[in-house]
Amino acid sequence: MSGYGILQPRVATPLPSANEFTLYHGLFAGQCGVDPYSAASSEVYQDLFGEGSFTGKGLLHVGAVHAVLAGRLPEGQVLSHDLFEGSMARCGAVTDIALIEDAPFHADVAASRVHRWIRGDWQLLPLLLNPGRYPVRGINRWKMLDNLRRSLVAPASLALLLLALSGHVVSPWAALALVTAAFSGGPLMGALAGFLSSRNHLARRHFYREAGTDLARAALGGLWLLAQLLQQALRAVDAIVRALYRTGVSRRHLLQWTTAATAQAMASTGLVGAARTHWSLPLVGLLLLAGLLAVGTPHPALATALCLLWAASPVWTWFVSRPGAAREQAALPPPVQAHLEGIARDTWRFFERCVTAGDNHLPPDNLQVLPLEAVAHRTSPTNIGLYLLSVACAREFGWIGTQDLMERMDATLATLGRLQRHRGHFMNWYDTQPGPPAADVRLHRGQRQPQWPPAGGGSGLPGAGPGPERHRRDAPRHRGIDPAPGRASACTRHVPARRRDRPAARAERPAEQLRAGRRGLRPPAGAGPAGVRRSGATRRGQRRAGSAHSRRRSRLAAGRSPPDPAQRLARCAGAPAAGQRRPARRRSPARAGRRFRSAGLAGGLRVPARRTPAPVPHRLPGCGAAARCGLL
Template identity: 40%
Template sequence: MLDAPLQDMPGDAELVEQARAAIAALNAKYAHDPFLFLHRARVWNEGEGAWIGRERKRGKLADLNAFLRSGARTPFGVVEGSADGLAETRYVIVLDADTRLPRDTARALVAAMAHPLNAPVLNQDGSRVAEGYGLLQPRVSAALAPENASRYQRLCSGEPGIDPYTRAEHDVYQTLFGEGSFIGKGIYDLEVFERTLHGRFPDDRVLSHDLLEGCHVRSGLLDDVQLHEACPARYSDDVGRRHRWIRGDWQLAGWLGARVPAAGGRRLPNPLSPLSRWKLFDNLRRSLVAPVLSALLLLCWTQLEGPAFWSAAVLAIFFLPVFFQALIRLAGKAHDVTLRQHLLNWAQDTRSGVVRATLDVSFLPHEAWYSLDAIVRSAWRLGVSRRHLLAWTASSLSRSSTDLESNWHNMTFAPAFAIGTALLLSFANPPALFTAAPLLLLWFLSPVVAWWISLPVKQPAPAIDAGQRRFLHTLARRTWAFFEDHVGPEDNWLPPDNMQEHPAPRVAHRTSPTNLGLALLASLSAWDFGYATTADLLARTRATLQTMGRMERHRGHFYHWYDTRSLAPLLPMVVSTADSGNLAAHLLTLAAGLEQLADRPTASGRALDGIGDTLDIVDELAGAGLGPLR
C-alpha cells in the first residue's frame, strides 16, 4: 500500500480481499493453517502530510512483534489465518520483497540462532546485547542476471562485492571484532529484540533503522548461509536507493554523541559501544568520499604543481584495489581448474573490475552531487522543517525512465561541473586543462554512459554454420530413434531408463519421473523437427499420461523408480524432490507446446526436413558401412 492522501484509496479493499482469499485458500489446502495474513491500516503522519504505514518497516516489525508476543491486533485491520501457538514464537526471519530465500536457508538460520554459543546476553540495564547475538545476518549475494539484463545489472551481478547494504559477503567487523552489521535481512530473537528496542527510538525520526537495531541487539554475520537479491537494472535506480540510504544514515548522526534521542522527546545516555558508534560514523564518512575526491581533483588542477601526478594519485584510489585484487586472483589458481580456464576467468574478472572502476570515475561528480543533496536535505529536515524524515520509496516502485533525455535531466550537474571546471582552468591554470581534459570529457558524457549501460542487452543468436546444423539435426534424429523404438506398448508407453548395447543388447525396464518428462518432451521435440506427425504426438502423449494416471503415488508425487512393465514402484520406495521438480518443469513446457498446436499450420515443411535428417543418417551409415539406423 502506497502513501496516500486518504486512509482508504479506491482499489485498496479489492487488493486486500484478493490477498486474504489467497491465504485462506492456502490454509484450506494445507493442514494446521500455516499461513497468516496481516494487513496494517494507514495512519496519518503530519510530517509526511499523508496517510502512511506507521514508522515504515520499523513500525511494521514492532507491530508484528507485539502481535506475536501478546496477540495485539489493534494495528491490523485484517487478520486472516489462525494465531494459535504464535505466543511461543522465538525467532522471526525478516526479508525484503526482492530477497530470495533458498531452500533450507530458514532451517540453517534457526539452527545458528539456537546454538548455545550464539545465545544473547544483555548488559546490566538491558539496553543492548553484550555477548552472543540477538540477530544474525546471512550473506547476501547478487542474484543471477536475467536474460535481458542491462549492462549495469550484469556488471553488478557478475561478482558480489563488499557493499555494506546489499552484498555483505565479507565483513571486516565480524572478522576483527566478532560483530557484524545488520542490513535488513536476517533472523532475530523476538524476546531480546523487543526487550532492547521497545519504545527506545523517537517517532518520525529513524529511517535507516537496520544498522541501529543491529548495534543494540548485536548482529553477527553468517557467512555460510546465503540469500540472493536482484541488482538494479538501471544506474539511476541504484542512485535513487543510495540517496535514500545516505539520508537515513545522516538522520542517525544524533546517536554518535554521549546522549541520544529517545521516545517522548527525551535524551538518554548513549548505550552504544564505541564499535557501534564507529559503524554509524563510517557510513557518514563513506557518503563524503565522492564529494571530497571531486574537490580534491579540482584543488589539484587549480592550486598544486604537477597536476598530472596528483590526478594519477587520485585515480589510483579507484584502480589500485583492482590491480592488487587481480594479482591475488592470478596467484590463486584452484587445483582442479586448468591453467587456460584460470587465465580466462582471471581476465574476465579483471576486465569487470577495471570497467567498474572506470564507471566510478565517470560518475564521480554526479555521485558527489547526490551525496551532498542527501546530506543537505537531512540537515534541513532535522534542524528546520521537521518534515519528510520518513520519505521513502520502495526499490520495486522507483523505476526510472530509460530514455537519454531523462538521463541528461537527472545528471545535469555532471556535465555542468565539467564545463565549469574547464572554464575555470582556462583562466586559472591553462596547462592543467590538458591533464584534466580526459576526465572532463568523461564527466560531460557521463549521462550518455549511464543511459547506455542501463539499456537491456539483446543476446545475439549463436552463429551455426551448415555443417554444425547438420550435426545437431542428425544427433536429434538419433536421439528420437531411442524414444521411437523403446517407448511403446511393451513398456506401457513409458521410457526405459537406458539400453545397453555391449556386451549384449539389454533394455533396463525401469523409469523415473525425470525420464517420464523427457519422453513427453521428446515427442513434442520430434514434432518440431518433423520426425512425428501431429497425430503421433497426441497419441503418444495421451498413452503416456494415461499410464501415469494408473501409477501409484505418494501424496501426488511419483516415486523415484518404477517397473515399466508392471508399473510397480521399485524398492526403496522414496520420493525424489529433484525428480518431482524436473517432471513439473517438463509438464509445464509440454502444456505450453501443446497449446500452440492449434495455431500451427497443418501442412508445413517440417516433415520434409525430418525426412532429410533421416536420409543424412542413412547416407552416413551407408558410407561407413555401420549397418542400420537403429
C-alpha cells in the same frame, strides 16, 4: 542472546532480456542467473563474527523481531532500517538460499538509490551516538560507521584531485592513481585472481576468455566511475546535507522515498533528456576548469582533460543507459539448424528407448559408455522434470503424437504419486527398478547415507512443471492432431541413416535388452543374428572399449582436445569426415555378423556380453552425446 531473528539469503541477479539489457547493467550487475553448483558464496561477517548483514529482503521470525524492536526505534526517523534492524534482531546469512532481485539498468536509477541509502545512513547518526539506548555489537556499529565513510569517498577524491591540480599536497598523477584504486581496486584484484586456475587442462581457452572478460569489465567500470566523479561527489554532498538538515533542524521529509519502479519510469534514455536532467554538471565542470586556470595550475593539460571529462557526464550517463535495440529473431543457417535438430532428436531417442515400464516409466540417471556400456537404473527429481519437458518438446517437434504424450505423462505421473516423500518433497534419488507388487518405488539401493530432500538438484521438477502441465491440459482438445509433421520428416532427412529410428519391432524392447546385456543374461529370442560366438564378441568388445578409453586418456594427458564432434558424427554415421578419405574395406558376412552381439539392442548399441557385475556408471556431459556417437 543466541539465535537469529532474521535470515538473509544470497541475492542473485536474474538474466536480463535482450531488449532491456544496457551497458551499465553489464558493467555493475555482476554474474547474472542462478548457479548453485559453481557460484557457491560465503559471508565473511557470518564466518568470522557469527552474524550476517541484513539487506532489507529476507526471512523474518515475526514474533522475535517484534519482541526486540517494538517501541524501541524513534518514530519517523529510520530510513535505512535494514542494517540497524539486523544488528538488533541478529541476522544470520544463509548463502545456500538465493533471492532473485533485479539490478538497475539505468545509471540514474542506481544513483537515486545510492542517494537514498546515504541519507538513511546519516539519519542513523543520532542512534549511533546513543549506545546506551540502542545497544548493538561493536562489529555492527563498525558496519554503520563504514557506510558513512564510503559516502565520503567521492567528495574526498574530488577534493584531492582539485588540490593536486592546483599545485598542492601531492602530484596529480599520484592523486589520480589513488582515486582510481579507490574505485576499481577491489574489482580489479578479484578479476586478476580469476586468472589463477588449478585445473589448466580443462577448457583452458574458455576459462581465460571468461577471466579476460571479467578483467575488462572491472577496468571499464573503474574508468566510467572516474568519469562520473563530479556527479557522484555532488550527489553525495547533497544527500549528506539533506540528511543532517532534516534530522537536526526541519524534522520533515525524513522518510522521503522514491521506489525503483518510479525512478525507472522517470529516467530518460535519450541524450536530450539526459542533458536536461544533468544540465548543471557541464556548468560546474567548466567553472572548475576556469578556477584551476585562474590560480595558475602547473598541469593545465591534465586539468583540462579531467574537467572536460566531468563536464561530459550527461553523455556518459546516456551512453551506458541505452537499452538494447529491438532485434528480430535471427534465423539460423540451414546446416546449423539441421545439426541442432539432430542433437535434439538423438536426445529424445535416449528417453524414448530407455524410459519403459521396466523402470516404472522413470528416466535413468545416465548412460555409461566407457569402459562398458550400461544404464544407471536410478533417477532424481531433476531427471524426471527434464524428461517431462522433453516429452512436451517431442510433441512440438512432431516426433510423437498427442496420444503418445498423454500415455507417457500419465504413466510417469502415476509413478510420481507412489514415490516416497518427506513432508511432500521428493527425495534426492530413487531406484527405478520395480519392487514387490504392493510396494512403492524404492529409494536408490546404492545410497549408504540417509535420504534427504534435494537442496539444489531438485529444482528441475518444479522448474519444468508449467510446460508439461500445459501440454497435458491441452492434449484432449488436440487429440488426433499431431503438430509439425513436416518439420519432423525434414529433421529425419538430415539425420544420417545409421542414426535414424529403427523399426518399431526392434525399438520396443531396448531397456529389456540392455539389462540383459548388463547382467550377462541371454537376450530375447530373435533379438539379433544367430550363430554368434559370445566369447569372441566379448573379448573384442572389451578390447575395443579399453582401447577407446586409453586413447581418450592419452589425449587428455597430452593436452589435446577430443575429436571434433562433426568428425565423430561422420564416423558414427558411416561416412568420412570433411577433408578425409577412408579406404573401402570389405568385410566377410561372418565377421560382420560378429561385430554386434546377438542382443542387438534396438539402434545398434554394442554391449559386450559378460557375467560379472557392471561397474558404477559415471555421468556423461549430456545424454545426447551417446546417441550422436551411434550408441542409441
